[in-house]
Amino acid sequence: MDPKLLEQIVSQVLAAIPNVEQAEKGIPVGVSNRHIHLSAEHIETLFGSGHTLTKEKDLKQVGEFAAKETVTLVGPKGVMRGVRVLGPVRKFTQLEISRTDGFSLGVIPPLRDSGKIQGSPGIVLVGPKGAVTLTEGVICAARHIHMQEADARQLKVADGDRVTVQVNGARGGSFGNVLVRVHPDFRLEFHIDTDEANAAELKNGDMVTLCQVGEK
Amino acid sequence: MDPKLLEQIVSQVLAAIPNVEQAEKGIPVGVSNRHIHLSAEHIETLFGSGHTLTKEKDLKQVGEFAAKETVTLVGPKGVMRGVRVLGPVRKFTQLEISRTDGFSLGVIPPLRDSGKIQGSPGIVLVGPKGAVTLTEGVICAARHIHMQEADARQLKVADGDRVTVQVNGARGGSFGNVLVRVHPDFRLEFHIDTDEANAAELKNGDMVTLCQVGEK
Numbered sequence: 001m002d003p004k005l006l007e008q009i010v011s012q013v014l015a016a017i018p019n020v021e022q023a024e025k026g027i028p029v030g031v032s033n034r035h036i037h038l039s040a041e042h043i044e045t046l047f048g049s050g051h052t053l054t055k056e057k058d059l060k061q062v063g064e065f066a067a068k069e070t071v072t073l074v075g076p077k078g079v080m081r082g083v084r085v086l087g088p089v090r091k092f093t094q095l096e097i098s099r100t101d102g103f104s105l106g107v108i109p110p111l112r113d114s115g116k117i118q119g120s121p122g123i124v125l126v127g128p129k130g131a132v133t134l135t136e137g138v139i140c141a142a143r144h145i146h147m148q149e150a151d152a153r154q155l156k157v158a159d160g161d162r163v164t165v166q167v168n169g170a171r172g173g174s175f176g177n178v179l180v181r182v183h184p185d186f187r188l189e190f191h192i193d194t195d196e197a198n199a200a201e202l203k204n205g206d207m208v209t210l211c212q213v214g215e216k
Numbered sequence: 217m218d219p220k221l222l223e224q225i226v227s228q229v230l231a232a233i234p235n236v237e238q239a240e241k242g243i244p245v246g247v248s249n250r251h252i253h254l255s256a257e258h259i260e261t262l263f264g265s266g267h268t269l270t271k272e273k274d275l276k277q278v279g280e281f282a283a284k285e286t287v288t289l290v291g292p293k294g295v296m297r298g299v300r301v302l303g304p305v306r307k308f309t310q311l312e313i314s315r316t317d318g319f320s321l322g323v324i325p326p327l328r329d330s331g332k333i334q335g336s337p338g339i340v341l342v343g344p345k346g347a348v349t350l351t352e353g354v355i356c357a358a359r360h361i362h363m364q365e366a367d368a369r370q371l372k373v374a375d376g377d378r379v380t381v382q383v384n385g386a387r388g389g390s391f392g393n394v395l396v397r398v399h400p401d402f403r404l405e406f407h408i409d410t411d412e413a414n415a416a417e418l419k420n421g422d423m424v425t426l427c428q429v430g431e432k
Contacts, residue, residue, distance in 0.1 A: 099414035100316050111386050111417065142386070164389065170327050170358070173380065173392040198315035199415035201327065 026207035027145060027165070030060060030189040031197040034083050034097045036071060036125070037090040046071060046127025053087040061146055062185040063088065073097075074124040077106025092117060093134060095125075096141045098195045112139040113179055141193060144179040145210075146186035155210050158182065165190060166211035171201040174211060242423035243361060243381070246276060246405040247413040250299050250313045252287060252341070253306040262287060262343025269303040277362055278401040279304065289313075290340040293322025308333060309350060311341075312357045314411045328355040329395055357409060360395040361426075362402035371426050374398070381406060382427035387417040390427060 043051055046069075053067040067085040073095070080101065094117055095109075102108050107121050122134040145163070147155070157163055159182035165175045175196065190208055197203065259267055262285075269283040283301040289311070296317065310333055311325075318324050323337050338350040361379070363371070373379055375398035381391045391412065406424055413419065 099417070100410065170393060171391075173390040175387075176389040177386060194316065195411050195414040198411040201315070 026209045027188055027190045029197070029202045029204060029206045029208060030191050031202065031204050032096060032141065032191055032193050034073075034080065034095075034101050034194075035066075035086050036083055036096070037086055037094045039091060039093045040089050042093045042125070042132050043069075043089060045130045045132050046125060048129040051129075053085060053089065055087065059086070060187050060189055062187065069127075072126040073105060074126060075105030075107045078104040080105065093125075093132070093137050095123060095134070095138045096193070097138065098193045099140055100195055102138075102140065107138055109138045109140045111142050113142050113144065114139075141191070142177070142179060143175055143190070143192045143196060144181050146181050146183070146189045146191065148184060148186055148188070149182060151188045152180065152182045157210070164211050166209045167200045167202065169201055171199065173200065175200075242425040243404055243406045245413070245418045245420060245422045245424055246407050247418065247420050248312060248357065248407055248409050250289075250296070250311075250317050250410075251302050252299055252312070253302055253310045255307060255309045256305050258309045258341070258348050259285075259305060261346045261348050262341060264345040267345075269301060269305065271303065275302070276403050276405055278403065285343070288342040289321060290342060291321030291323045294320040296321065309341075309348070309353045311339060311350070311354045312409070313354065314409045315356055316411055318354075318356065323354055325354045325356045327358050329358050329360065330355075357407070358393070358395060359391055359406070359408045359412060360397050362397050362399070362405045362407065364400060364402055364404070365398060367404045368396070368398045373426070380427050382425045383416045383418065385417055387415065389416065391416075 038046070038053075043053065053069055055065045056068045058065050065087045067087045069085040070082045071085060073080040073083055094114065096114075097105070097107075097109060105123065107123055110120055112120065117137045117139060120136045121138050122136050123138050125132040125134055145165070152158060157180045159180060161180040163178050163180055165178050167173055167175065175192070178190070192202065202208070254262070254269075259269065269285055271281045272284045274281050281303045283303045285301040286298045287301060289296040289299055299311075310330065312330075313321070313323075313325060321339065323339055326336055328336065333353045333355060336352045337354050338352050339354050341348040341350055361381075368374060373396045375396060377396040378393050379396055381394050383389055383391065391408070394406070408418065418424070
């Protein structure tokens with residue numbers, strides 16, 4: 001066979017094969033501790049008129065950051081200090097806590113995809129300059145994977161899919177009903193809360209794999 | 217066909233079929249909150265000379281009970297009051313806490329099967345009559361299923377097997393590496409800690425199913 005033709009065939013075959021190396025490396029885990037997204041109005045009530053959030057560090061998802069600001073949660077059964085505010089500012093305030101946090105505070109949040117806060121319970125937020133009596137917005141975030149279009153193509157999934165993630169190790173197993181979220185600003189990351197991380201002995205940066213596509 | 221013979225055949229066929237109804241019902245969940253098993257010596261130090269445990273209520277496992285007595289845990293980072301003592305008295309003191317509890321207390325317990333406390337960390341226990349500086353015995357209990365021989369035969373597993381348990385629901389998935397423990401005093405129950413229960417939205421009495429036999 002003509003060496004040039006052979007080279008051309010090899011090159012075309014390689015181009016057609018998905019990036020096996022990256023797929024084998026899997027999806028990095030991001031563990032979400034309790035945190036809050038605040039509206040501009042609530043930022044002013046809690047931290048003072050005209051206040052804007054100060055960035056402490058960038059998060060992996062483009063544009064998202066941990067702010068220097070923290071709030072205190074006051075529930076019917078308990079108080080939690082130092083709860084991190086995440087920026088940028090949002091249209092609606094949303095507090096994301098674990099089931100364990102909920103039992104400590106005396107608030108049972110529904111399991112929800114981010115942004116779907118309708119009918120969720122409220123809580124009292126306290127900052128250095130004032131308090132907000134939240135009437136809704138406390139959720140337990142449903143596990144999800146952030147990714148870009150290229151990741152979605154490689155993993156053979158689409159935005160809105162519910163997939164199953166496989167975890168190895170002493171507390172291994174699988175997480176079902178994992179929402180796939182695709183956006184150009186997203187970076188490949190499997191987001192779980194602290195209960196899920198502790199139950200599976202996972203920490204930030206650990207790798208998991210997609211094991212099958214479930215129902216939408 | 218002779219009605220008597222038919223009846224005999226039906227009866228023999230039914231007898232040969234495993235108890236499908238029970239198998240379909242699955243295995244009931246038992247969620248273990250943080251608790252402690254105490255040695256006789258430690259009971260006396262914490263609650264006074266000659267003290268014996270007072271039963272508050274029987275647990276599902278035969279002979280096991282929740283005592284009226286509670287202790288306070290004092291770790292490098294936190295304090296937890298009202299931690300339940302489980303009876304009967306044991307040869308060695310063993311404290312079982314979740315990963316979440318461990319972070320609050322500042323103690324990172326290894327994941328262990330009950331009884332395997334060698335090399336695990338200690339903590340300070342405080343009772344109404346004194347304190348014990350435990351040098352080892354703090355573990356994060358590995359998930360396990362209690363059962364009798366009849367259950368084991370029906371589920372086609374044996375004592376010491378590591379199996380996988382399937383969970384349905386919004387936070388469904390599977391728990392791998394579940395230890396099977398068979399004993400005449402045991403009652404069928406899948407024991408998990410509060411992190412595992414919260415991660416999978418399971419509570420006492422919920423039903424799970426055995427989905428496959430893993431490696432021993």
